[in-house]
Amino acid sequence: MRHPTLVLELPRPLGGPTQLHPHHNSTGLACLDDGSLVLFYIPPIAFYETLPASPESSTSAKEAETLDIMKRDESRRVGNIAYLTDPPQSEEDNSSYFITCAAFGKNGEEVYAATKCGSLLVFLTPPSIIQSLQGERRTDINLKVKPSVVFKVPGAAAAWQIVVSRNGKHVLFNSADCALRLYDIDEIFKHDGETNATNIPPRFVFQDTLSRSPWASADFSADGEYVVGGCNSYPQPGDNYNLFMWSTTTGELVDQLKGPHASLYSLSCHPTRSFIAVGSSDGVIDVWGPRVQWTAFAPDFQARQANVLYEEEEDEFDIVVDNNQGNAASEHKEPPEEGIVDIITVEKTAEEVTFPVRVLKLFSEKSKPNKSEM
Numbered sequence: 001m002r003h004p005t006l007v008l009e010l011p012r013p014l015g016g017p018t019q020l021h022p023h024h025n026s027t028g029l030a031c032l033d034d035g036s037l038v039l040f041y042i043p044p045i046a047f048y049e050t051l052p053a054s055p056e057s058s059t060s061a062k063e064a065e066t067l068d069i070m071k072r073d074e075s076r077r078v079g080n081i082a083y084l085t086d087p088p089q090s091e092e093d094n095s096s097y098f099i100t101c102a103a104f105g106k107n108g109e110e111v112y113a114a115t116k117c118g119s120l121l122v123f124l125t126p127p128s129i130i131q132s133l134q135g136e137r138r139t140d141i142n143l144k145v146k147p148s149v150v151f152k153v154p155g156a157a158a159a160w161q162i163v164v165s166r167n168g169k170h171v172l173f174n175s176a177d178c179a180l181r182l183y184d185i186d187e188i189f190k191h192d193g194e195t196n197a198t199n200i201p202p203r204f205v206f207q208d209t210l211s212r213s214p215w216a217s218a219d220f221s222a223d224g225e226y227v228v229g230g231c232n233s234y235p236q237p238g239d240n241y242n243l244f245m246w247s248t249t250t251g252e253l254v255d256q257l258k259g260p261h262a263s264l265y266s267l268s269c270h271p272t273r274s275f276i277a278v279g280s281s282d283g284v285i286d287v288w289g290p291r292v293q294w295t296a297f298a299p300d301f302q303a304r305q306a307n308v309l310y311e312e313e314e315d316e317f318d319i320v321v322d323n324n325q326g327n328a329a330s331e332h333k334e335p336p337e338e339g340i341v342d343i344i345t346v347e348k349t350a351e352e353v354t355f356p357v358r359v360l361k362l363f364s365e366k367s368k369p370n371k372s373e374m
Contacts, residue, residue, distance in 0.1 A: 029102055230242070
């Protein structure tokens with residue numbers, strides 16, 4: 001029997017987002033409220049329950065064997081937790097980092113994390129670390145992995161979201177200074193081994209220059225060619241939310257969408273298609289799709305901002321026959337079937353055309369009679 005849900009008890013409450021490994025469904029990361037970053041592993045066998053054999057068809061030896069198997073299964077059902085970073089001991093502790101959010105790379109071999117002081121960290125998590133996490137020993141593991149790249153984000157603002165594009169080329173940094181910063185991953189790894197890199201500028205910085213509203217959520221499109229950011233209209237709560245779409249190649253604003261009267265909580269782009277799902281405060285998931293160019297089908301099509309109720313008149317679609325057409329139709333009416341049908345008179349339907357035809361040698365020479373016979 002398969003369990004529908006499982007509960008994994010962490011050492012401390014969550015202080016940031018969680019994410020599953022892109023290739024291992026039972027492995028993920030979590031940011032705790034004390035600033036530590038942990039990897040967790042839930043064995044797949046934990047999703048299934050071993051049912052004991054029925055007492056009618058089992059003997060004492062089989063029961064003992066079944067209990068032994070269940071005990072061994074219980075030991076394999078316990079998950080593992082590995083600390084990538086220890087929590088800071090104090091605010092003046094510079095040897096550790098207070099992690100606010102983190103995300104896996106494209107293949108799960110890197111972990112991008114943001115700190116409270118506005119730094120971006122890159123941890124290398126090769127398959128050997130995942131294998132050690134999935135080992136038989138069910139205890140907390142302290143990996144003590146040092147970041148391979150550490151650099152300050154301009155503005156030194158804390159971040160609450162990190163998003164990595166599905167093509168593995170870009171990483172998006174959603175910070176508290178109402179800005180979305182786009183970085184090239186290849187440019188970041190050019191500074192591999194530097195723990196205090198300061199010359200890594202962002203590729204683009206996306207902001208709402210009019211309202212300066214903070215970004216509630218952001219994501220990449222399926223192909224990584226666009227960045228979608230969602231913000232709420234402040235200070236009026238419950239007002240419309242807005243979606244902005246930028247190009248990762250040019251940095252230009254491609255489109256702007258205005259949502260219904262609700263607050264935006266989170267958004268996510270479809271992994272393969274051009275759709276955006278938005279979770280809002282009204283309990284409804286709004287799904288945005290591409291616009292359809294109806295003018296390509298109907299040149300006289302006019303788009304409306306809102307639905308218009310069309311009221312049909314009583315005789316609008318009644319068929320009206322023209323008077324001339326009505327008279328012509330009455331003239332060609334067929335005679336009624338009750339009348340006398342004339343079957344003797346032959347009506348002349350067309351003029352006869354005649355022309356003479358001469359026939360030469362109608363009979364052959366042999367067929368002519370002789371005079372002697374006559």
